[in-house]
Structure formats: C-alpha cells, structure tokens
Amino acid sequence: MNRQQLVEVIKQRKTFLCVGLDTDIKKIPAHLLTAEDPIFDFNKAIIDATAPFCMAFKPNLAFYESLGVKGWVAFEKTIKYLKANYPQHFIIADAKRGDIGNTSAMYARSFFEELDIDSLTVAPYMGEDSVSPFLGYEGKWVILLALTSNKGSHDFQLTADADGERLFEKVLRTSRKWAGADKMMYVVGATQGQAFEGIRQIVPDSFLLVPGIGAQGGSLEEVCKYGMTKDCGLIVNSSRAIIYASNGDDFAEAAAKAAEDVQKKMAKEVEARMI
C-alpha cells in the first residue's frame, strides 16, 4: 500500500486506528481454548468485529513465536485471512528486527515476499546497512523505532550528543537520508506527548506509528494536537484495551465497542485537522 492510498483510506473511513493483535493464549476467553487453533479463532473474531473502525492491524510477533510452530501457523493464517478479506487494511508485522545486511535481507524476504505484509517494525541500533535491505520493496514500509513508549526509552534514546542532539533525534535525522516519507515511518510512543512537536520539526511529513494509547496511558488528544498533519501522519495503535475489553463470551462485541469509541474521537480529529 503506497502513501496516497493510505491517506485516502484514512480520509474516507475517518479512522487512523491500528488494532494490535497481541494475542496471548493465557488471556483469551476460556471457551475458545477447546478449538483446534484458538489464537486464530480469537484473531478472526477480533478482526471481523473491529475492522469497520480501524485501518490497520498489527500482530506482534512475540506472541506468536512464544508458541513455537503452532504460533507461526496461527500468525500465517491470520495474515492470509486479512489479505483475503480486508485488502484495504494496512498490515504491520511488529517484529522489531534489525541485523547485519545479509540477515536483514532474510527477514525482508520472509515478511515482504513470502507473507506480502505491508510493513515491518525495525530497530535502528545497527545502523543503515541493517535497515536498507527492507527498503527495496515497492509499496512496502519500514517502521523504524525512534522514541518508544516504555520507561526504558529514557536509558539510551534521550541521551544527547555533544551538540545536544538526542539519540532518537539522530535516528530520525540520519534515517531520512536512507528513505523518504513514502517508504519509512517511525515509532513514537503516545506516552511522550510533548515530544511530538519537536519530532514534527525533524520529520514533518512522515507517518508515525503511535503505541501507548490505552493500557499504557497515552492521550489521543495530545498526540493529535502535536503530531497530526494534513495527511494525518499518524497511525495510533491500541492492543490490550481493545482486544481484551472483555474476556467473556461477548469479547468480540466488547472489542468492537472499544474500537468504535476510539474511532469516534478520531473522526473528529480527521474532520478538524485534515484538509
């Protein structure tokens, strides 16, 4: 999916919500556990329920890998289900990969060629040649970690160099030379609300993937105030607050309701800020 298509979808559907499929076998409703593939069944129900209110889905690889081969089967089935039934929804593989060139090339082959996923989260620590193998695919995106939503983001990401440039700012500035706003997005946590203003000075046009709304406590209003552009420029993720809104028989309806609540707020922001 290219940038223009992404912006169109957001404008038309008035949502920039991404539903995070952090599907944990220990947290899904008990009545699903007797099924052959409870993880996939849960995902399918959540996807069908929330698709009207979101424009992206983000399976987090850790949750699938933790189940070994069974988890990978569920992950691949989820991707195929999304591509077959919701081709207009953007798919983010939240994998936070990044390795030396020949290894990153293997990951790119896996996620972009075999699975035909739209985008992948990538860690910047190993620099350009760990990221560039992901950039050679038409219509595919790298989503580079910049300023994350966790407490540990303070350990290294905020360290300033001799000129006062903090590491996450250096990541933003340096990586802009590797790819433009039509190929690269950045992860910026919603818990870092006031940082969005400075970030927009460095990457005025780039899409930002924003986790941290919901369970982690970030504010949608603040993120929009400081981070939204006329092309929207935001994909805001919510995982736990939506997919575990209920763990009873009504889990799918509860997820739909939680997603709709967010979408309504987003519609107002789209109407107010996108021209």
Add this chain to the structure above:
Amino acid sequence: MNRQQLVEVIKQRKTFLCVGLDTDIKKIPAHLLTAEDPIFDFNKAIIDATAPFCMAFKPNLAFYESLGVKGWVAFEKTIKYLKANYPQHFIIADAKRGDIGNTSAMYARSFFEELDIDSLTVAPYMGEDSVSPFLGYEGKWVILLALTSNKGSHDFQLTADADGERLFEKVLRTSRKWAGADKMMYVVGATQGQAFEGIRQIVPDSFLLVPGIGAQGGSLEEVCKYGMTKDCGLIVNSSRAIIYASNGDDFAEAAAKAAEDVQKKMAKEVEARMI
C-alpha cells in the same frame, strides 16, 4: 549453563569457537534439497562434523523465519537435536529481540522456557525494561548488542555524548547495573579489533560474543590480544566461513576442517592466556 561450567568447557576442550547456523536454503548443497527437511539435515551434518572443535552453536533466527512454518520446524528440531546429543554445547539463539516489557516476557518464555535455550541476543535500544524480563532465568544468559561488526555500527553506536561517552560504552556501563558477568554477555564485532582494549576497561569480566571472524574479515589474534581474560571471556563466532566451506558432497568434512583450523589457533591462545 552457568559461568563456571562455561569456563571449564573452554579450558578442557581448548576452544571458544561458536559455529553459526545461518542456514540458507539457497546456499546448501543441491543433493540435500530433495530431502524432506533439507535445513535440518544440513544442520545435523554440520553439527556432527564441527562439534569436536567448537563449544557453542548459534542458529540465526532470520534464516529460519524466512521459511515460515517449515523454518520454525527445522529450528525446533535443530535445538532438540543439540540438547539431546550435545548437552555440553552452549546454545545461542541469535534473534536480536527487545520490546516493551510484556512482549519481551513473551520472547523469554519462548526461548528460555519452551525451547530451553541457553542464551538469546537482545537489542538495547529500548532500555532496561525491554531487557530485564530475560534476566529472571537461572543459568540463562542475555547477550546484549554493544558494538556490532557491520558498517552501520558507525551510524549510532559510536556517537559520543556531552561527556565523550560513546553509545556502545553507555550501553555497557548502564547494563552492568541490570545484571553481572554471570548473566549478561555482549556482542562486540571482531572487525573492531582495537576497541577491545577500551571495552575491557568497562566490562573486565564479561563474556563477549564476537562475530566478524571469517567472511567479515576480523582477526582472531587481535581479538585475543585485546579481549581475552584468564576466564577466556570470549566466544568467537564463525558462520559462513565454516558452514559453506564447500557446497559439494564433502560439505561436512570441509566444515570440520575449517572449524578445526580455527580451533587449533584457539588452543594456542587458551594455553598462552588462560591460567
């Protein structure tokens, strides 16, 4: 495997070689491709051939994930084969993971509980709470990326802060507070030979996992000169130069020969530098 056991194995067997199982379906000998699981068959042959000369094996997850479910099956079979037949060999899952706490906890569950692997490579960008979930396992190790062997290591890892401390040095210094030399190792590329002297001032006792010997051009002698301690403190990895030493019918013998050549050099270093 705890630190004392690790040091004992190295002393007795006079090797600190790790064989990297970067098994690429496009590079393995053609005669294996008709088998049901060529990746596992290749690994099994390489493991049996090189085990006498190494003390660790390091499958790189990217190479398995790129094959989807089939790759995960081959990965799990490889781990089970190692644990059943070579329980004295240290196993490193080269995964370069690192995510917010609840996600890192899922990875820890996967690699340390389900698969019972000895150690996992972890990226430091997201800070303490992304690393700490891996530290609660007796006899298990985190191998944190510090100074990598690729060209891109210069992009961010060498950036100095206002006090002149470079990012990789900050990672070393900060992470020492999270865990000691009995729980944490560091990735330091062999291509950065002269850096080992400075690194030893920050982490005098920690084991370093050293990629970059062989295909990437690093020097074993230089690494030992500047990085070796009386407890060895080094695990030196070679992947392509060993496993692809030949791609004919003799690939296993060629791999054994390549591993033995390195081991002979290592025996001299062990005799000279470990007391």
